[in-house]
Amino acid sequence: MPKHAKDSAAAPEVYTLLVELGRSPENDLPQGATGAALLIYASGADEAEAVRETVAVLKTAGVKPLDVTSYGTLAERLAAGDTIPEEERELMARAAAENAVIVAQKTWFSDEAEDD
Numbered sequence: 001m002p003k004h005a006k007d008s009a010a011a012p013e014v015y016t017l018l019v020e021l022g023r024s025p026e027n028d029l030p031q032g033a034t035g036a037a038l039l040i041y042a043s044g045a046d047e048a049e050a051v052r053e054t055v056a057v058l059k060t061a062g063v064k065p066l067d068v069t070s071y072g073t074l075a076e077r078l079a080a081g082d083t084i085p086e087e088e089r090e091l092m093a094r095a096a097a098e099n100a101v102i103v104a105q106k107t108w109f110s111d112e113a114e115d116d
Helices: 003-008 045-058 072-080 085-096
Strands: 013-022 033-044 062-073 101-110
Touching: 013 045, 013 072, 013 085, 033 045, 033 085, 045 062, 045 101, 062 072, 085 101
Parallel strands: none
Antiparallel strands: 013 033, 013 062, 033 101
């Protein structure tokens, strides 16, 4: 058995990613939005694969990823002291079970000031 074959058989991990998007002609960002941020749970054999797959899926959807920040796996986040609500854990489990990229939250950016 080749050395890398064992590694590829390992169960994928799920990574929490924050992806910043810019405008592109193909996207469907709301009128007036200058960009967006997506909180994503993505499965991958490692962090690099999770990021690559996420960027590929987003580009296929016609959006323009500008930056990706990884916050690590569930275990890494717990070790860092993060509190992970059950709803997030369920989405992470779904991403693992489906070997998928799950968008958990969207935030639109605009140049307009918001009234609070």
